[in-house]
Structure formats: structure tokens, C-alpha cells
Amino acid sequence: MKKLNVESDISKLKYLVIIFGLSIFFIAPYLSLSLQGISCMILVGLGAYFGHLKGGIVAAFLLSQGLVFGALFKYQSYLRERLKEQSLELTMEKDKLNKILYTTMDGFLILNTEGEIIEANKSYQEMIGYSREELLEMTIDDIDITKNKEEVKDHMERIMTDEQDRFETKCSCKNGEVIDVEVSTTYIDDLEEPIFVSFDRDITERKKTEQTLKESEAKFRSYIDNAPYGVFVINSRGEYIEVNEAACELSGYSKEELLNMSIEDVTVDRQKAKRHLVQLLEVGELSLEIMLLKKDGSKFHANINAVKASENRLLGFVEDITARKEAEEKVKEERDKLQKYFDITEVIVVNLDRTGKVELLNRKGCEILGVKEEEVLGHDWTENFVKEEDSAETKQIINSLLEGEIINDKNRIITKSGEERKILWHNAVLKDEQSQMNKILSTGIDITEVESLKEKVAYNKLKMEFFANISHEFRTPLNLIFSAQQMLEMYQKKLEPEQSSKMGKYTTIIKQNGRRLLRLANNLIDITKMDSGSFELELENCNIVSLVRKVACSVAEHIEYKELEFEFDSEIEEKIIACDPFNIERVILNLLSNAVKFTDIGDKVSVNIYTEEGKVLISVKDTGIGISQEKQELIFKRFGQADKSFTRSNEGTGIGLSIVKSIVELHNGQISVESEEGVGSEFIIELSDRKLAEGSSFQTNDRYNSQEIIDRIDVEFADIYDL
Template sequence: MKYKLIDLIDISQFQKLMETFYNISKVPHGLLDPDGNVLSGIGWQDICTKFHRVNSKSAYNCTKSDLSMKTMVNKKEKYTIYQCQNGLIESTIPIVIEGEHIANLILGQFFYHKPDLKYFRKQAEEFGFDVDAYLKALSLVPIISKEQLKSYMAYYLQIADMLTNIILKELKQRETESLLLRHNANLENMVAERTEKLKKINVALEKDILERKHIEKSLKESEERYRLLIELFPYGICVRNKDTILFANRTSANYLGFEHPKKVIGKKLTELFIPHPDYREVFYENMENIEKTGSLSLTEEKFIRILDKKILYVETVSSFIPYDNNREILVVFKDISERKRLEELQKKVAEKEKLLRETIELEQLRSDFFANLSHEIKTPINLIFSTIQLLELEIEIENKVISQDINVKKRMHVLKQNCNRLIKLTNNLIDITKIDSGYLKLHLQNCNIVDIIEDLTLSVADYIKNKNISLLFDTDTEEKIMRIDPYAVERIILNLLSNAVKFSKPDSKIIVNITSSKKEVIISVKDTGIGIPKEKLQLIFDRFRQVDKSLTRNHEGSGMGLSITKSLVLMHGGAIIAKSEYGKGSEFIVTLPAKPLSTKKNIVNSYVQNTYTEVIAIEFSDIYSS
């Protein structure tokens, strides 16, 4: 062919188009003539240019691959995918004009899968390469899937088709122009002699005109295909000058919040988006760099969309291109907002997981500390209490005079009461630790709950008779067999009674009442004591909470009793509430489900009266006699 490819197309414009695609896909390409001369190319791998092509052994493999490629081109396939003798994959699209092969459009080099390092290490050693440098160059070769290659080749086939059409039109146009020139020269020489042949020449001219019209029509069709390609491109493409959008495809319009490109074209950039405050300084630096260098490599940018104030994260590449006889900026960009939001969400999840782990570890340390502390305290307390009991026994046996001494009795009582108080505190700490760790379990059995509460109330009445506090018990049923842990119920009632006694003045009244129905049992402990302020009612079941220091100044307590009580009630599937009027008294209402165990277990009707003596002494240990 008398024309070369470089004379038929604008190579620089083709290079810019392919550079844009490379910036997005990172897959190298080349446009070569049949003699192997590179007309356009970007991203060629160091492993080929710095190793395979410069070594005599590996270069021989390259030559064999080139010959193989020519053989495959002769088969007239649309494109060929092959692996070179040195192990890299390339894909070639032949560009054939009127049966003549004038160029190859090459995609590569790349891998489908992660390369076999052992194989290439051995190959580097075989060819005498620097192994580390060779493997480093190998790591730069892109890896693409067959699906990706398929989409890339579809794009490349359209580019090849576009090149073919442009070349054909150019050739036709040049041939027509050449023919016209020949005819015009002949006409000047043959006007007089070949008048008869003018008709034939006119017919030929008409044919040429028709051909020119056909070429123009084909060119318009090619432009339409190119326009459709841009419109369907999955990334935003726009052309702008310094402050105005001149062209936009549908994807870019969608990114900016509009359905159609017409609503974007002609708008100022500031009408569509502004740089995010975090990115503003970098944005203006990038604008200056484009003016200076003519392009901007792949960059992450952050904008605020004017339409809805939404934050947009995009990846962009920019370059100057000729547009309507001016030098304007082509921008290709991709919305990565969703990816950024996912990364931010993953970061927050990781932070919360870390905080949760730290909280669990801290809670475990706290539970372990209280468990160890409680057990360490309980051992010496038991020894002290045992020693006091032995001392009392020895005094009574050895010296009856001392045993009758009021001061000695009073001091012994103080010692025992405070030992009991420490035991109560330690028991509460142990129970709280068990509750937190999930080790506290109920031992459920079928019991007559009325007998248990009545016996407890009578035992407490004897215990507090010297305080001038009236304790009454009332029930609407004499027997209610239900599934409970009797020791847990004992703990609940004793705690509520000790609180009632603690905050009741002399001549006050405490009423314990049981109301039964088919589905539940309601236990009320009501006193006429000092009451609880309304704003404190929601806090009294919180751990370590006390209503007010002024109220507890003369009444000792750790603030754990009602918290444990509530936990025990909830473990039974029940509920507890408090009602109070400050200065007039309080009422605690416990509701328990009245469900018996399905298995036939022994019914515990009541407890022996003296079994409560030690339990009451411990529970009431923080109530001092006046």
C-alpha cells in the first residue's frame, strides 16, 4: 500500500484516547505497523523492555512469539490471545484495509492469574537476570480476569473498527481527490481534441460525487457510533473549560444529580459542585497542575454536590484535548462514594469492636477483682466471728461475773453485728459478681410461698419488737404452690423488710400483704417511713445507688441490696416496682408468675423457725439499735 498508517490517522489523538483507557484499566497497549515499529503505546512492562528484549536467549523467544503472531494474523481472526514464549499473555487485533494488513492493535502484557514465582525465578536464573529486579518487574504486570479481558477486547474491537473506517474514508477521499486532479489535468490538455469524451468524464465525476456523499454518510455513522460509545461508557466523561461544562455524557450527568446531559452542559462548575473543605486546597493545586502540565493522573477527589449537598468521592483523570477549535480539558471520572462509605463503616465497626473487647475485658477484670476480694474478705471475717463466739463461750464458762457485765455484752454485740455487716457486704459482692458473670442460678422447686413469707415476717417481727415498729402480715390465700427458689425469695423479702425497718421511725407501721390470682402472686411490702423523693424513684434499683446521703447518714448500706433483689425477681420471670410519697412512706410491689414445676417434686411447706435467726442477723446487721 502506498500510504502508511501514520499518514492516515492522527497518532497523537489516538495516543491520548488510549492513555485515558490505560489510566482506568492499567492494562498496557500498543499500535504497531507490520514491521514491528511502535506507532503508539503506553504502559509497556519493564519485564519485556528491560529483560526479555535485551537478552539474546529471551529475545529469541520474543522473535518466535512475533512470528507466531504473524501466522495467527494470516488466519483473519478478529483477535488472537496468545502466551509468549517467555510466559506473558497478549491479545492482538489485526487492522486490515482492503485485504492488506497494515497494523496490529495489541493489548498486553498481562496475566489471568497470579504468576508462578517459582517458574519465573527459575527462568530469571536460566537467562542470567538479576532475580530480585526481575521478580519486581514481574510484580508490576497487571492481572485481569477473562471477563475483564472480554470487556476490554469488546472496547478494543470498536476502536479497531473505528480506525478501519477512518482509514478507509481517508483513502477513499484521497483516491477521489487524486482522480479529480488527474481528470482536471487531462481536461486542460484534451478540451479541443476529446470533446466527445466529456460526457464520460462527467459520468465519472458524478460517480465520484456519489462516492464522496457515501463517505460523508459513513463518517457521520462512525461519529454516531463514537457518540454512542461515549454515552454508554460506564464512567463519567465531560469536557470543560476553566469554569463551564461544554460536554457531558449521561453517566456524568447522573453523578451530578441530573437525568440528562442537557441539564448539565453550559452550567458553571460552581452551580454543580464545590470542593469539600477537606479537599479545597488540593483541588486548586490540581487545577494549577493541569494548566501547567496539560494532564492530571488518577486522583481521588471530594466534592459537595450543590443539588442536594451530598458528599461525592470520585476518581478522576484529566487531560487537555482539542475541542471546537479550542484547547479544553477532558475529564474521565468514576463515583466511588459507596466504596468510601463502606470503608468508613468498616472503620467504625472495627473501632466499636475494639471498644467492645476492651469493655468486656474491663468488666471481666472488675468481676474477677470483686470475686477475689469477696472471698479474701470472707475468710478472715469467718475467723473473727468464730473467735468472738469462742470468746463469749469462754467468758461465760470461766468468768460469770464478766459475762454478766453490760459493757462487755454491749461490746460483744457490736463486734458480732459488724461481723455480720461485713458478711452481708461480702455476700452481696459475691452475688453481684455471679449475676454479672451468669453463674448465679436459681434452684427451683414447688413451694408454698405463703408459708415462707409468713414465717419470715413473724421472725422479723420478733427481731424488731424492741424498735416500737408494728409489723403486720395479711394474705388472701393460705396456700400457693408455685415454682420458686425459696432461698432467693427469702433474700428478696428480707431485703425489702430490712429497708422498711431501716427507714421507719418508732411507732411506724410495716405491712406485708400477699394477693394471689391464677396467673401470678403479688407481694407488697409497705411502710409509713420517711419515703423516697419522686425524682429518685427511677434510681433506687441502680447498683451502688443510695437515695440521699442525708437520708442514709444514720442508716448504713452499700446500695447493692435493691439491685440484687431486682435481679432475683427478674430471674423468676417477675417484676418489681416502687411507689412512694416523700415523708409519708414507700411501697415495694413484687409480681411473680404462679407456675408450678411440671415434674413432681417435694413441696416445701415451711421452714423451721430457728433457721432464720442467723440470716436475719446478717440482713439486719446495718440497722443499729438506738
């Protein structure tokens, strides 16, 4: 409100005109008297004011930024000139006002006290979709859909009382769309007709964004509240600001209790907690294992991962890893036991990582080298202990082993005293939990003296003893490994599903590799017996058809695992012949195992029995990768394989078919192969159609339903599973 004083003898203000926007309203003047004369109180709105007074004119103009310019004119001639100037100024001010109102991005609306629209700018027209002419025929309740007429009237009356209001509402557009609108309204009552002036802004997108954010926050909160691990937020002093239900369950405290505590209160070592908090604030992230306290005073191992969310907010995740730590401790105990077993064996046991560095050397190895184990751990085996002339070949062997080849070799090692010893090595590759070959386990026997022997018989005898010893040495720790594995499986059943699944991977790796080593030990024992002539058959009259059928059907599950088609067929229902059922079963299992290993998904494996000229023929056929012509004679030789590259995905020692051939020949039979590379292979066993004399035992094969055959199948088929 501005005051214009005029010192004059003019006695009366006749009338006052206000130009507001595009409309003209006449109102009564505001007057006040002073000792010097008449004082005119002019209420300034938007526009200009003229006062026609006796003997002259008083005029007031609203300039920019609320300034008022006033003048008193006593002479009519001068008044005419000034009126022209004032008219021009008024026109300019009016244009300026219209430009502001019509170019603002917000909608501008003027209503009368009945809610009728009397003005709307272009932004409002575009926002709501109606033209100015259409809007001037409408009332506000035609657009505002959140209130009926009575509610609109009540709202306008409240605005009249408060003079202004700011609120959000929903408006219906001409095209039927409903939009969210933020409204800022002012009530002006010092005009001839009071009006409502409002600025309207479309906030539909903002409301959608806010709703999306709310939903996202609700979803995030749901994830946090239902997370299987503890989630917490602390400030820079370590005081809890927020915790989820899982965190409360882990600690034993209620949410209300934790929110009045700090991270130090639940940590066994409070000083360590302080140091970790400082580290988190400085670095911005932290991952550690730590001992925490529960409300009842008990302790548990926890894994904490935390990040700095802001200057005074730290977000953390906590998981109880007590079961895992206990399992790791049990594994460590078992590993220590294995170390003891390795130490009592009379062969060298050395474990290398994939770079050739020593991870383990048993007592016998230390004894031969003349060192202590701690002196060799972490050192390169080839560079430090292998004779220089043999080092290149040894490195190549290590690389080949890591690529999947099974190589047994000899090399010369240099002891601490400089003495040269010749070692015969048997090598195996160990896999990690991702089935990656990353370690080499080698057993070696010192054959320095053997090499010096002149007679081949003495050498062969020592070799037989070596294989016998190493086979039996493997059996003792293997039995303990299987016992430990069974204990771990029992413990695994008590764990939570996630921990049980992880533990299951380790027990499966132990079981499968244990079976592989057991098969290797069995094969080595049989080779030893065969070479020494002590391998004997236990012949009996047996229904060969029933025997082969039961063996074939018993492996159907393993064949289905590889998604292969399997077929068994026999041209005869029964055939009694003299054979060793256990070893015939072993022959069939070995051939089926090879067929499964060297076929792919969708291939076919079939077993067929038929007779021909006094012979019983058993065919094991597959549609796998086949064997080239030049390699077919190698496969029945000891340690011979059709292709070394097969060992990358199908590990083997190369002695299986050698044993198969020996067993068949001990039955006075023959085994042959017909194969085409890329088409498949067929192994045909020919057995003599003969029986034992009257009164000899007759085998019904009932015992082949027992657990024993299942165990033998699991050992023979250990190679077909990916670990």
C-alpha cells in the first residue's frame, strides 16, 4: 500500500480509475485529511490511477518493482499533454504485463467469487487443452475433479479468509486426461469486484517420479527387511541408525535395543571395532571377518561388508559364518591327518601349484632331499631340485599335466648335499571347485639303486613292488578320506540350505576324486598281480545273459545322466558258461564307461549278446567319436591311449583296456575293436561256450542286486561327472 500526499486547496476527489490487465473497474477513492490539506490514500494494484480533482488532476502510476510516481496538475492545457504521455506509459505497462502473463511457463488464471473463469493465459490453455474462449464459459469445478461444487465453494471461502493458499489438486483436461496440478492462489478484495488470482503448474511427471521413488523405496525396504543376512546403518560414531530383522536375530537384541547401541557394543574386541570404523571412514569400504557378541554373551564368527554411503551414513551387511568356519576347521584337521599319512608312507609325495611351486613335501621327500619342509615350501621345484639337463622336460611335463595329460616319468633330482638321485614319478592332477586343473600331486620312488642293477628281472621285481606298495599306500589314506567325507555329509545335513549346498560341492569333489584314486589303486594292484602271474580267476557256471543284462541295466542311470540313448538286446534268453562273474562284470563296466565318456548328448550306446559257432559274443557299441585306424592297436597296450587330447575332458590312466584284454584272455577269449573316426566304436568279446564239470557251483547272479555292484559302478563311472 502506497500513500500519495497532495498539498492543495482542492476540496474533493471526484473518482479513481484502476486499469488491471484487460478489465476496467471503478471503485471509490480512499481519502485522508492532513493539517496542510487533502491527503489522498491510493491503493495500488496492477496498472495506473487517475484522480480528477477540482482545479486539477492528481495521477499515480505503478512502475516496475512496486514504485509509484505521482503528480498534481492545476492547468487543463498542461494536463492534456501529460495525459497523452501517461496514456502511452499505461499502454507500455499493459503490454509489459500481458507479455509476462502470456509468456510464463506456469498457467495463470483469474476467477470471480462464483468460481467463474474470467481470464487464462496461453500456458494454462495449453496445459488444460481448452481455448481461452472455452475457458471463459467454464467454472473451476468443471476442471478440478477433486471437489464438487459445494467443496469448491467452501475452499474459496477459506481462501477469502486467509487471503491466499497453496495446494495440489487434479484437473481434467479436454482430451479426458487427468493431470496433477500445483496451485498458488491469492484473493484480492480491494477492487470493485473481488477476484482470485492463481498460478497453476502441471506436476504430473513429478508426482509419477515421486510415486516411482516411493515404490522403489518400499521395494528396497522389503528386500532389506526380508534379507537372509543382517543389514545395518550406522553413523560416523558407530551408532546404529537402522537395522533389519535378520540383524536383530543374529545379535539377540530387539530393534529398539540396537538403536540405542553402537557397533562396539556387539564386538568382542572393542578396540579393533574402533580401528575398523576409522578405516571404513577413510577408505570408503571394508570387508572383514570378526567375532561378534550376542545378547546372551555367546560369540559367533561374522563376515561384514560395509560401504560409506554418505559423510555420516555407513551401510553394512553381516552374515553368521560360524558353521563355515567350523567346517573349514574340520577340513584343516582332515588335511593334517592326510599329512600324517603321507609322512608315514615310504614314497615321496610332493604337491605343486600350477606355477610349479612346492605346496607340500612329505617326510620321505625331505629325507631324500636332505631338507626340512619349510625350506622348500613356496620354492620352484624344477629350478631348485631337478637336474639342469632334465629341467626343460620336467617343465613340459608339468604343463602337459595341467592340460589333462596323464604322464608318468623319471627325472634326476639334486639333494641338498649335491647328490644326484633318480626318481620314478606317478602324477595326478587335482581340480578346484570350479573343475579347473590347478595342482599336481606326484608320488615318487627313489630308483637310483634300481637303475644300477644290471639284471632286468631285478628291476622288474622292484617295479612290481613299487606298484604294489603305492597301491596299498593309497588305500589306507583313501579309507580315511572316505570316512571323513561321510562325516562331512552327516554334518552337511545339519547346515542351512545355502551353506549345505556349498559344503555339498566340496564333499562331491572329495568323493569323486577318491573313487578315481580307488580305481587307480585297484588297477595298479591287478597289474602287479598280472605281471607277477598271481592274478587268478574264480570260475563258475554262470548265466552270462543274465549277468550282462543286470550289469547293463545297473548303469542305465549313469548313461541317462549323459543324455544318451541306451539299448540292450540278446538273441538268446539263457546261456550257461564257465566264467568269473566278478571280472566279467568288470570288463563290461569298463567298456560301458569308455562308451559313455567318448560320446556326446544324443549319441547311442548298445549292448548285444549272441552266439556263433560254439562261442558267446558280447558287443558293446557306441556312436561316439571313434578311433582312427592307426591308433586302434595302441588302446590295448598298457598306458596306451588313442589320443592324448582325450584326457583334457576324459581323464584316464590308459590301463583300463589293458586289464580288460588280460581278463578276457585269461578266459581263453579274445577282444577286438571295429571303429571309424567320427562314426563310433564297437568292442566285441568272444568267450568259449564251455561249462565246468558236473557238480561245480552254479551262479544265479542274485548277488548282483546288492550294494557291492552299485559301489563298483560308482567307482568305474567316476570320470563321467563334471566337478
